[in-house]
Amino acid sequence: MQLVIATYRGHESDYDAIEKSVETLLKENQSLRGNLSALSQAFDGQKRLFEIVLNDLPLGLSVFDADQRLTLYNSRFHQLFGLTPEDIAAGATITDLLEKMRGRESTVSPGGRRAHRPASAKAGSSRIRRREWQMNDGRIIQSVVTVLSDGSNIAIHADITEDRKAAERITYLAHHDLLTDLPNRIYFREQVDATLAERKPDEQIALIHLNLDRFKSINNTIGVSVGDKILQQVAGRIRTSAGSENTLARLGSDEFAILQTGNRQPRSATALADRIRRALSEPFLHGEKRVELSVSMGIAIAPRDGEETDILLKNAGVALLHAKADGRKRERFFTSEMEAQMQLRHALEADLRAAVEKGEFELHYQPLYDLSKQQICGFEALIRWNHPIRGRVSPMDFIPLAEEVGLIVDIGRWVLRQACSDAAQWPEDIKVAVNVSAIQFSGSDLMQDVSEALAAAALLPSRLELEITESVLMENLSEVLPILHALKERGIRISMDDFGTGYSSLSYLSSFPFDKIKIDKSFVNDIVDNKEAHAIMRAIILLGDALGMRVTVEGVETAAQLGLLECEECDEIQGYHISPPRPVRDVPHLLSMPPKSDGNFS
Known part of the structure; x- marks a missing residue:
């Protein structure tokens, strides 16, 4: 008994230490439980925030793994491509989605490159590719795909329909006249450049420079707004006379130009000039206003009168000046004598x-x-x-x-x-x-x-x-x-x-x-x-x-x-x-x- 008591007394201090350790562990465990609960709540909050951001993005987002299976997406993704929630169930492959997509990949990109060979750029160990999709409802979707080193990819998708229309409108306006909707001087020069470059050895090209006679005076008499409406009618009549096979442009104010191709020159240009003159000889009506117009024309023919755009335009302009000087209401073909007279x-x-x-x-x-x-x-x-x-x-x-x-x-x-x-x-x-x-x-x-x-x-x-x-x-x-x-x-x-x-x-x-x-x-x-x-x-x-x-x-x-x-x-x-x-x-x-x-x- 004494031995037992002695032994107990010898380990009594150890028991105290153990009890203190147990109490400490209990306290730490309670603290860890509190921390875990806070972390869990924070994680839930971050998850909810992530879901809000993901689904409220104006851009579509998709993530595919190395096996090309969908692992993450947002609501904008399936809206853009016309997919249902069932279509994009977890594990759906790219092939599955392409079959269900309400559109198709564009065959040619805006820059003229074929879409199945998209533009790409390296970013570190990843590659960036751009693809475009033409949807059945007329929308254009552009995708920027980042392909990671393991074969997985992350893509963002945007509806660029309005941007593309705006860009095309800006390009159109840069090359067309707002009043008459005809090609402008810039576009006309480009067409003359291209036509002269592609001209066959036996092909003749006529450039007709037209100017309404005394239109400035008439315009000031009837008013600018009425004059603009008359110019629109003039453009319509000339367009009908020129036909779709010829290029018609408004160079500015009351000046127009026509590019005519063919081998029957100067006969074809003369016939076209006659059609235009007859078309413009009919009075123009605007309400009770009756306006009569006439036109003068200068004609230069390539290669006889020049094989460069600037020379051909200049010579047609010289011929036009001579038509004006000769009493207006007529056309004149450029001659070398005219050039000498211009020098004089x-x-x-x-x-x-x-x-x-x-x-x-x-x-x-x-x-x-x-x-x-x-x-x-x-x-x-x-x-x-x-x-x-x-x-x-x-x-x-x-x-x-x-x-x-x-x-x-x-x-x-x-x-x-x-x-x-x-x-x-x-x-x-x-x-x-x-x-x-x-x-x-x-x-x-x-x-x-x-x-x-x-x-x-x-x-x-x-x-x-x-x-x-x-x-x-x-x-x-x-x-x-x-x-x-x-x-x-x-x-x-x-x-x-x-x-x-x-x-x-x-x-x-x-x-x-x-x-x-x-x-x-x-x-x-x-x-x-x-x-x-x-x-x-x-x-x-x-x-x-x-x-x-x-x-x-x-x-x-x-x-x-x-x-x-x-x-x-x-x-x-x-x-x-x-x-x-x-x-x-x-x-x-x-x-x-x-x-x-x-x-x-x-």
Whole structure:
């Protein structure tokens, strides 16, 4: 017993240690249970968050193992490909899904590569591939697949239908005209480049450059919005005439171009030009508006007129300029002579610019003769160009060129100043008439130019008469009228020149109170022998009288014409029968000479 007691007492301390250890283990176990519970809850939370993120992704997600079996996916995945939850049960293979997919893989990618050989890129030990799917409902699905080293893959899938449509629309707009929906200049050049590159040795290609005649003036008259609708109709008629076998483009504004292939040139191009002309000859209607148009065309044929796009376009443009210069409403084929003439034109333009800088111009003056007073009442200033080498250059040659290249503004400003300066030296009852171009209304401050010219010469505004043609009003009526009213308020007289040569002169007489109308000389030629011409002249004179406007008849060359106009009580005449244009030094002599019985000062 003592031995037992002694043994117990010897191990009593061990029992205490064991009890303490047990208590510690129990506490640690309880702590671990708490940690495990917290971890479990956190894991559940992460799992729920993962499921939310996975299924709310706007992109589809799929994961396939090395055996190409589906192991993970989200709801967007089966929505994109039209698969049901049963179709994508765990373990479904790629082959199974392809058979059930409501679409097919695209055979050609946007860049032109075949889809069964997709673009790929290495990323570390993985490869990235892109594939596209054309769904039965018209959608386009793009997949970016990351293939891992063990053969498994992770893919994201996106609906790119709208992006693709937007990209295609941007590409389309970059190559087409918004107003007419025709190919634009960029696309047309690409087509010409490609056609010339693929041209067979015996093949001929025609390039037709079209331009509507005076459309800018018509557009300004009828309004831009109506003009745009007319252009759409024009494009439709040209498209029908050209046919689907030819390439039609709008180069800009009222310019079009056609690329025609075939071996029957120039016959085919001529036939096409005739069809277009007939198609555009029919009036265009917009509501109650009736618009009549004509077209000029320039034609260049490859390889005869060039085998490069730039050369062919340039030569067609040169031919178009000649068609315009020859009276419009026609086509012209390019010739080598045209090129030589263009070179001469460029040389003339260079000389004209130099003439502006060097002051090679002078003014001649043609008398305006008052029939009731039987005396000169004024002079019209007419510009002359004395070239040091060319000699006298006709205004018919350089004025249109000056208007085209913008030099008419500087020339017109000089004419105003010089005419006012010359007139200041004449008697106070003698006026001076100056022609004003349409370009001067839009390309300069005409009101300021006139004011400065009058101020520099100390000339009364009532002694200055500005002559404008109908084209001035046609260019931009809304812009021109305020300027004309401002000039008239200053006391400057406004005259309509070449009355009767335009198609709407009468309508413009009601839009502005002109002081005078000048009847074009083409109406004077036959008034003595032709009853109809005489009747027209009488009607215009009566019209001017009824409207309170003086009437001047230009181009009077015979005593018989003068006598007839006296009987009709015309206000003024102008022409070679009175006197041709004379240098300014002859004006005092003309004013001092009494006229002969027939009014001739010569």
